Amino acid sequence: MHIHIAMMGRVTEPVTKAFQALGYDKLYLLSGTKFQESIDKVTESLSNFKVEVIPEYISGFDFQEIVNTIYRIYERENEKGVTFSINITGGTNLMAAAACSCAFFIGATIYYVMDDDKPVKEQVLSIPTPKTPNMAALKEETREILRYILKKVESGGYATTAELMEEFNKTKQTLNHQINILREEGLVENGEIKRPDGKVDRRYKSIVLTQQGRLVASWI
Incomplete structure (x- = not known):
């Protein structure tokens, strides 16, 4: 089952081209x-191919409403064998931005439809997205660690293994297991710690967020 989520304004061609x-x-x-x-035009056009068309009425200038709507669709439809794609061509720029953010989390492929004289399949472009973290692998205690690291970074500091062990009352073995999960998902990496003289202290390593990790930590 392939579920397509399309942003659309007045122009319908990007939606029908994506179907082709x-x-x-x-x-x-x-x-x-x-x-x-x-909406009625698209519904009628695709009815000949037995495609179910479900309109979701949103404000094109309400980022959170757009995000919530896409997540609601995902939660409703997500099951084994279902794939998602998102068409960001139509609607407002804010709709496209919100849709791209959601695609990252739900593992959807992003498409943009060009308007030129090429064959239709060449007009529908797949937009590369970062590796999607396995959110199911992030238990609440692991998410708390991720949020804590973000808090430290935003305050201008950094987190170390020793600090996290104390903060979350974990053994080194247990904490390393959780950090390894975050590392495997591309959310954290080792960072350097500098001494007051500016030189790197090679005895210790900090745990820092990747760009992807910062985004995930801000959302969970």
Whole structure:
């Protein structure tokens, strides 16, 4: 089952072109109520191919509403064998930004549809996305560690293994296991600690967030 989530304004071609190229099974249309005519046009066009079209009415200028809507779709549809894709071509720039953020977390492929004279399949471009972390592998106590590291970084500091052991009352073995989970998901890495004279203290390593880790820690 391929579920396609499309941002759409008045223009319908990016949605129908994506179907020609990808052949999705179910379509969620995120659009405004003032574009009902366009929604009806897409629904009628895809009904010939037995594609279920479900409109989701949102404000194109409410980032959180867009994010919440996409997550709600994901929670409703996510099961074994289901793949998700997101079409960011239509709607507002904010809709595209919110959709890209969501794609990262739900493991969806992002598509952008060009408007040119090339064959349709060449107009539908797949946008590379970072490796999606396995959120199911992050138990609450592991998420707490991630949030704590973010808090330290935002305050201008850094976290060490010894500090985390004390803060979360963990043995070194248990903490290292949780840090390794975060490292395997690409969320943390080892960092350097500098002495007051500016030289690197090679006796210790800090635990720092990757760019991906900072994003995840801000959301969970």
